[in-house]
Amino acid sequence: xxxxxxxxxxxxxxxxxxxxxxxxxxxxxxxxxxxxxxxxxxxxxxxxxxxxxxxxxxxxxxxxxxxxxxxxxxxxxxxxxxxxxxxxxxxxxxxxxxxxxxxxxxxxxxxxxxxxxxxxxxxxxxxxxxxxxxxxxxxxxxxxxxxxxxxxxxxxxx
Numbered sequence: 001x002x003x004x005x006x007x008x009x010x011x012x013x014x015x016x017x018x019x020x021x022x023x024x025x026x027x028x029x030x031x032x033x034x035x036x037x038x039x040x041x042x043x044x045x046x047x048x049x050x051x052x053x054x055x056x057x058x059x060x061x062x063x064x065x066x067x068x069x070x071x072x073x074x075x076x077x078x079x080x081x082x083x084x085x086x087x088x089x090x091x092x093x094x095x096x097x098x099x100x101x102x103x104x105x106x107x108x109x110x111x112x113x114x115x116x117x118x119x120x121x122x123x124x125x126x127x128x129x130x131x132x133x134x135x136x137x138x139x140x141x142x143x144x145x146x147x148x149x150x151x152x153x154x155x156x157x158x
Contacts, residue, residue: 005019061139069105081124110138
């Protein structure tokens with residue numbers, strides 16, 4: 001897993017044996033174990049790392065009015081019960097423009113207003129709730145609704 005994994009040597013003397021993985025990949029999910037030998041004793045601990053991913057299809061950049069699919073997947077082993085999507089902190093109703101199906105959200109005609117933070121929230125049969133965020137960027141025209149601009153002769157116009 002090198003060079004994505006590191007242990008902070010400076011904190012070892014204080015009893016901190018943390019492992020840092022940056023960036024975390026889907027295949028990093030699983031059970032991790034740390035064993036520390038000190039004097040005559042051995043200490044150990046286990047951590048189960050779960051990974052959640054949000055992917056975009058087609059990949060960025062997204063063009064205004066071209067359909068897209070946001071998919072949310074987790075390494076959690078229980079059955080998926082419910083998926084909820086939030087845009088800029090607000091729950092998205094899944095009807096009309098937005099269609100949700102088993103961890104994915106389809107946006108038929110994305111507009112510039114659909115850009116921003118999208119969060120999927122997955123609820124499983126064991127009541128575990130997992131969420132992840134994706135920052136969606138959309139290429140398009142974000143100007144006035146009336147595309148006529150007047151400028152005085154001799155001045156600059158944008």
